[in-house]
Amino acid sequence: MSGAHLPLGDGREFDAIRAMLEEWGPRATGVGDDAATLEMPSGAELVVSTDASVEGVHFRREWMSASAIGARAATAALSDLAAMAAAPLGVLLSLVVPERWQSDLLALARGVGVAAANAGCPIVGGNLTRGSELSLTITVLGHASSPLRRAGARSGDRVYVTGRLGGPGAALRALLASETPAAAHLARFIAPVPRLREAQWLAAAGARAAIDISDGLLADAAHLARASGVTLALDLESLSRMDGVTAAQAATSGEEYELLIAMPADVSVDVGQFVRTFGIPLTDIGSVHPAVAEAVLIAADGGGLAHGHDHLR
Amino acid sequence: MSGAHLPLGDGREFDAIRAMLEEWGPRATGVGDDAATLEMPSGAELVVSTDASVEGVHFRREWMSASAIGARAATAALSDLAAMAAAPLGVLLSLVVPERWQSDLLALARGVGVAAANAGCPIVGGNLTRGSELSLTITVLGHASSPLRRAGARSGDRVYVTGRLGGPGAALRALLASETPAAAHLARFIAPVPRLREAQWLAAAGARAAIDISDGLLADAAHLARASGVTLALDLESLSRMDGVTAAQAATSGEEYELLIAMPADVSVDVGQFVRTFGIPLTDIGSVHPAVAEAVLIAADGGGLAHGHDHLR
Incomplete structure (x- = not known):
């Protein structure tokens, strides 16, 4: 889990990441290195997909809670694993968060965490950066011995x-x-x-x-x-x-x-x-x-x- | 590789994805299903990381070409694999592209493709959606038998x-x-x-x-x-x-x-x-x-x- 390098201020950014990790608790694993490592079941194929949810394109703020926005973004990505009949291994979350969404950051994270937990897989990495438009990019990793196509x-x-x-x-x-x-x-x-x-x-x-x-x-x-x-x-x-x-x-x-x-x-x-x-x-x-x-x-x-x-x- | 579901228009969005895939040629693999599949070397650990580059935060348009923006975003993510001494397996690219960047889409994609090729790995998936702010979220997959931490x-x-x-x-x-x-x-x-x-x-x-x-x-x-x-x-x-x-x-x-x-x-x-x-x-x-x-x-x-x-x- 790393943050934007130029602005925002290390302190505030790391504080936000720490708070998200606390929110996820044991559901977040392998975070703290430059990349996460995962064990792959031998013989299985690795199945990966990435999907973005952008405010004003995929949802509007007045339509649903921040937690629901997070869960829904994760579901859209996890569904791509389902389409391949893959078993989920982990979720990565990349967040671009404008100032006006800062107070909802933990609720967004909570929603992603709940969706990952429901899918039975950990959050294995992520990225947090500021921006002018809220977007959640979720990458999902899974495995399948015979992926459906x-x-x-x-x-x-x-x-x-x-x-x-x-x-x-x-x-x-x-x-x-x-x-x-x-x-x-x-x-x-x-x-x-x-x-x-x-x-x-x-x-x-x-x-x-x-x-x-x-x-x-x-x-x-x-x-x-x-x-x-x-x-x-x-x-x-x-x-x-x-x-x-x-x-x-x-x-x-x-x-x-x-x-x-x-x-x-x-x-x-x-x-x-x-x-x-x-x-x-x-x-x-x-x-x-x-x-x-x-x-x-x-x-x-x-x-x-x-x-x-x-x-x- | 999939696109935003609500607006942009299927036709235009799919055309843009097709053009990107043509730009990448054989460097893009496994695209066309809901998720990509990859073979993992047996015994190796899977190493994953995700990183976002946002206009106005990580770069400004007047500082560098669109192709350089793409290559640099991919490098930032690939560098996380290097920090783990992992060998790259593949790159996923999630793009949020505003109207004013549409004409630079292929140049952005080219830059990501060049960085992936230099790293010796294919582009295995992605996502394209419109938005008001350009961002490139790159997820990298690698393998390592003994990752450095x-x-x-x-x-x-x-x-x-x-x-x-x-x-x-x-x-x-x-x-x-x-x-x-x-x-x-x-x-x-x-x-x-x-x-x-x-x-x-x-x-x-x-x-x-x-x-x-x-x-x-x-x-x-x-x-x-x-x-x-x-x-x-x-x-x-x-x-x-x-x-x-x-x-x-x-x-x-x-x-x-x-x-x-x-x-x-x-x-x-x-x-x-x-x-x-x-x-x-x-x-x-x-x-x-x-x-x-x-x-x-x-x-x-x-x-x-x-x-x-x-x-x-």
């Missing part, structure tokens, strides 16, 4: 999605219109959950491609389809979705951090066990086909493959 | 420093005074070098503690001394330094990215071989002692240990 889907596979979609999109629409979001929608927007254990369950069950839903189901389905060289046929009406949300809204709601999975058709997925274990739905929403011009086709009423998804956007 | 110095050790100090501090003083820095000073400020191979040479030679000089020799010597529970006695007059720089200036110049090393006294260091191999000095500047109240003592003219270093700051 976007490119793994094959014609004939079934397509599954975790959870109930539409909450974040509905909450964001309300907030941007200065309306009060439904509590359930807001909770999904403010406190999303990285589906880490769910991903490992799905990988163990036989899943062979995955992506997390950050841009919206349809957009991320298109990413997965293009990476795999296939076309996905999705029945949006079958989507599990939040109350008060249309299928089209659910399919275009971003920052869900749910998972989209391709599973060989001959795998018998124990959906009931998944639901009992994780308390969220696992829904078969379609199938994988040889590539046509459209990456994603949407089943119209009655089941025909009517059209691509672009007109929904 | 700050806490390893022991009473009786000799203290060495790599390179010629004082350039960055002198350049910064000139720039802040709107004067023209000496070219040699400016080069050290704009284009510092992470001492990665030097660190591995020193570790192989027997070094048992190290820190990189980012806050200034005296401040970093104090960090190392406190971590090791010792006191360092340094003869600043023996420092290799840039022309036109006093010993005190050299000892307080930050962002050097040179290394401060503790070496057992019974190790015969082949300084000549170091100089021939790397083309920079390796200088014995003092010794390690049992801890007294001051973490660092400075040898006065004639060699006596006269005083702590705080009065120099």
